[in-house]
Amino acid sequence: xxxxxxxxxxxxxxxxxxxxxxxxxxxxxxxxxxxxxxxxxxxxxxxxxxxxxxxxxxxxxxxxxxxxxxxxxxxxxxxxxxxxxxxxxxxxxxxxxxxxxxxxxxxxxxxxxxxxxxxxxxxxx
Amino acid sequence: xxxxxxxxxxxxxxxxxxxxxxxxxxxxxxxxxxxxxxxxxxxxxxxxxxxxxxxxxxxxxxxxxxxxxxxxxxxxxxxxxxxxxxxxxxxxxxxxxxxxxxxxxxxxxxxxxxxxxxxxxxxxxxxxxxxxxxxxxxxxxxxxxxxxxxxxxxxxxxxxxxxxxxxxxxxxxxxxxxxxxxxxxxxxxxxxxxxxxxxxxxxxxxxxxxxxxxxxxxxxxxxxxxxxxxxxxxxxxxxxxxxxxxxxxxxxxxxxxxxxxxxxxxxxxxxxxxxxxxxxxxxxxxxxxxxxxxxxxxxxxxxxxxxxxxxxxxxxxxxxxxxxxxxxxxxxxxxxxxxxxxxxxxxxxxxxxxxxxxxxx
Numbered sequence: 332x333x334x335x336x337x338x339x340x341x342x343x344x345x346x347x348x349x350x351x352x353x354x355x356x357x358x359x360x361x362x363x364x365x366x367x368x369x370x371x372x373x374x375x376x377x378x379x380x381x382x383x384x385x386x387x388x389x390x391x392x393x394x395x396x397x398x399x400x401x402x403x404x405x406x407x408x409x410x411x412x413x414x415x416x417x418x419x420x421x422x423x424x425x426x427x428x429x430x431x432x433x434x435x436x437x438x439x440x441x442x443x444x445x446x447x448x449x450x451x452x453x454x455x456x
Numbered sequence: 457x458x459x460x461x462x463x464x465x466x467x468x469x470x471x472x473x474x475x476x477x478x479x480x481x482x483x484x485x486x487x488x489x490x491x492x493x494x495x496x497x498x499x500x501x502x503x504x505x506x507x508x509x510x511x512x513x514x515x516x517x518x519x520x521x522x523x524x525x526x527x528x529x530x531x532x533x534x535x536x537x538x539x540x541x542x543x544x545x546x547x548x549x550x551x552x553x554x555x556x557x558x559x560x561x562x563x564x565x566x567x568x569x570x571x572x573x574x575x576x577x578x579x580x581x582x583x584x585x586x587x588x589x590x591x592x593x594x595x596x597x598x599x600x601x602x603x604x605x606x607x608x609x610x611x612x613x614x615x616x617x618x619x620x621x622x623x624x625x626x627x628x629x630x631x632x633x634x635x636x637x638x639x640x641x642x643x644x645x646x647x648x649x650x651x652x653x654x655x656x657x658x659x660x661x662x663x664x665x666x667x668x669x670x671x672x673x674x675x676x677x678x679x680x681x682x683x684x685x686x687x688x689x690x691x692x693x694x695x696x697x698x699x700x701x702x703x704x705x706x707x708x709x710x711x712x713x714x715x716x717x718x719x720x721x722x723x724x725x726x727x728x729x730x731x732x733x734x735x736x737x738x739x740x741x742x743x744x745x746x747x748x749x750x751x752x753x754x755x756x757x758x759x760x761x762x763x764x765x766x767x768x769x770x771x772x773x774x775x776x777x778x779x780x781x782x783x784x785x786x787x788x789x790x791x792x793x794x795x796x797x798x799x800x801x802x803x804x805x806x807x808x809x810x811x812x813x814x815x816x817x
């Protein structure tokens with residue numbers, strides 16, 4: 332399961348890519364694999380604000396519904412609208428075209444390094 | 457966790473070798489998916505899929521009064537079943553609530569009742585409790601059988617490669633005893649997918665060989681995930697979702713499997729008769745979600761601000777690409793209502809069942 336070095340992670344299996352004060356958020360390859368075929372994504376509105384750890388949306392597979400949690404706090408500056416028509420991008424490219432939202436960071440949180448996230452996955456097994 | 461050890465079917469090693477994701481299902485470690493639910497679903501709709509359903513129970517009712525016993529236990533009039541025929545039926549409590557939904561096969565000497573894995577022990581106890589005064593024996597033969605389901609438009613042709621039994625001569629809901637590549641098999645033209653196909657009762661020792669044969673011939677292994685989406689599209693009930701002890705077969709829309717006028721009384725008959733006279737307390741409806749979102753089991757159904765029922769099963773239909781579901785609602789609910797998806801009411805509209813019907817050749 333790929334865990335790119337340059338990203339940060341949460342215990343709830345989101346990833347974060349930082350560029351200046353903007354964080355791009357998605358779910359990890361492990362998370363999409365656990366979910367199975369993603370068929371529906373409920374996205375927040377642009378402009379909505381979330382605190383670190385708040386649920387900001389849901390991702391649904393054929394069988395399961397899973398909440399998405401904001402790894403850091405901030406305002407939604409962009410949502411990946413393409414997921415409305417092609418939610419399977421989350422399965423196909425979880426770290427690429429399957430990104431979910433971009434947040435302008437206003438609240439930091441303790442995030443995991445790739446190495447730490449890998450340990451979380453090992454402990455889960 | 458001090459969980460009880462999970463049971464394994466004779467095909468457990470096959471599932472592991474195929475890389476299946478295994479989950480606890482009614483105390484059994486079963487494959488929920490192999491390649492993915494959507495791909496497996498599509499394989500059954502367009503080609504052929506193979507399911508391991510060996511966790512299901514096989515209970516045989518035998519003895520001089522076997523027929524009387526079965527008549528008392530199930531809602532269908534089994535006197536109308538000929539030898540070699542199977543019929544869908546419900547098993548009820550005195551209250552009319554449902555113990556299980558089952559397939560009853562009439563064999564030359566006995567009756568075979570195929571029961572849900574989750575209900576096996578409860579069913580056997582119920583069967584014995586209600587037939588103790590009859591000269592009939594209730595034998596749980598579940599451990600003596602593996603059960604494979606080969607389903608899809610290619611299923612019959614594919615299975616024909618490995619058996620001398622003329623499969624085209626076996627009608628829907630009929631079975632014959634034969635062999636699959638030398639393995640003793642009961643070949644039953646039944647299924648739970650809305651497609652043509654067979655369910656194969658084979659001996660546990662033969663099961664892995666028969667499984668591999670069919671997989672190597674091109675059948676896709678299919679897990680319980682796609683089994684659920686397939687049966688829902690076909691409008692079939694699942695015990696624990698549409699049916700339970702608080703729901704009668706009439707309410708769940710399987711009145712076609714209930715012979716209320718059956719001469720020999722069955723357990724629950726009086727309650728069901730009364731319910732029919734007085735009117736159902738709830739009814740099963742099929743619906744499509746018209747707004748954005750997917751209805752799921754246990755989501756509330758509302759009309760305006762009033763909760764009028766709940767979703768029993770719901771998914772995004774892989775075949776239709778639409779959110780579909782079944783719900784138990786108050787009898788006066790009309791064609792339009794809302795499904796409450798995470799506190800958000802989303803419009804839904806009833807549709808006739810089934811959601812999906814195959815083209816008959």
